[in-house]
Amino acid sequence: MEEKEISKAVIRRLPRYYRYLGELMESGVERISSNELSERMRVTASQIRQDLNNFGGFGQQGYGYNVKYLYDEIGRLLGLDKKHNVIIIGGGNLGQALANYPAFEKRGFIVKGIFDINPKLSGRTVRGIPIMPMEQMEEFIRENDIQIATLTLPKTSATEVADQLISYGVRAIWNFAHTDLNVPEGVMVENVHLSESIMRLSYNLTRYEEEHKSGKKEKK
Numbered sequence: 001m002e003e004k005e006i007s008k009a010v011i012r013r014l015p016r017y018y019r020y021l022g023e024l025m026e027s028g029v030e031r032i033s034s035n036e037l038s039e040r041m042r043v044t045a046s047q048i049r050q051d052l053n054n055f056g057g058f059g060q061q062g063y064g065y066n067v068k069y070l071y072d073e074i075g076r077l078l079g080l081d082k083k084h085n086v087i088i089i090g091g092g093n094l095g096q097a098l099a100n101y102p103a104f105e106k107r108g109f110i111v112k113g114i115f116d117i118n119p120k121l122s123g124r125t126v127r128g129i130p131i132m133p134m135e136q137m138e139e140f141i142r143e144n145d146i147q148i149a150t151l152t153l154p155k156t157s158a159t160e161v162a163d164q165l166i167s168y169g170v171r172a173i174w175n176f177a178h179t180d181l182n183v184p185e186g187v188m189v190e191n192v193h194l195s196e197s198i199m200r201l202s203y204n205l206t207r208y209e210e211e212h213k214s215g216k217k218e219k220k
């Protein structure tokens, strides 16, 4: 299939489509209309049609979307049809929690190794994944075709370690350290901030409580 330029906003929504389509496939659904998908995903049907039209030729009037075809195509676009070798730098609480999560492997993200400066952690394993000293990182990256590096170390070391990773040929950084990294062109960074997510929840909760309070006042 020829691909046209897809907007960043659509790309951000693709993982969610992928998840829903995967669930539909698991429950044996072969075709779905934009209206049905809209109800499940709580997104307007017109948004779904607009988003999925980017891929062309999926929706047929009256037939809906072919779930498996769409799932495979979106998976291919997201690069999920290939395996990606991953390392984690910072084998503390968060690094170990990520290494302990087997679902990444199902999606093709294979955690090959964990690196940490703490010598007490060296030689340990997490779910069979070895924790190694930083001195071994360069050779490991070159020998194991590592594509993605996960940063779960303090922000004070993140920039320095990111620069090292880039010089060893890593092009994708999944950054959990609370700092913005300056990277050269051709290097991709995805920042994850769980605290921003809980702040959004807090905003919604606060707004609800405010509205609820004023609602009560009005009733009096």
Ligand SMILES: NC(=O)c1ccc[n+]([C@@H]2O[C@H](COP(=O)([O-])OP(=O)(O)OC[C@H]3O[C@@H](n4cnc5c(N)ncnc54)[C@H](O)[C@@H]3O)[C@@H](O)[C@H]2O)c1
Pocket (backbone or CB within 6 Å): 089, 090, 091, 092, 093, 094, 095, 115, 116, 117, 118, 134, 151, 152, 153, 154, 155, 157, 161, 175, 176, 177, 178, 192, 193, 194, 195
């Ligand atoms: N982005 C998020 O949503 C999110 C959520 C939780 C924690 N964090 C951040 O992730 C980081 C890790 O959190 P944690 O709870 O796992 O902390 P932690 O202290 O349990 O683990 C950090 C690990 O990094 C190692 N380390 C320190 N400097 C290093 C270096 N230069 N090279 C390699 N390893 C090094 C330490 O030895 C330690 O094992 C912290 O910076 C924290 O603020 C981010």
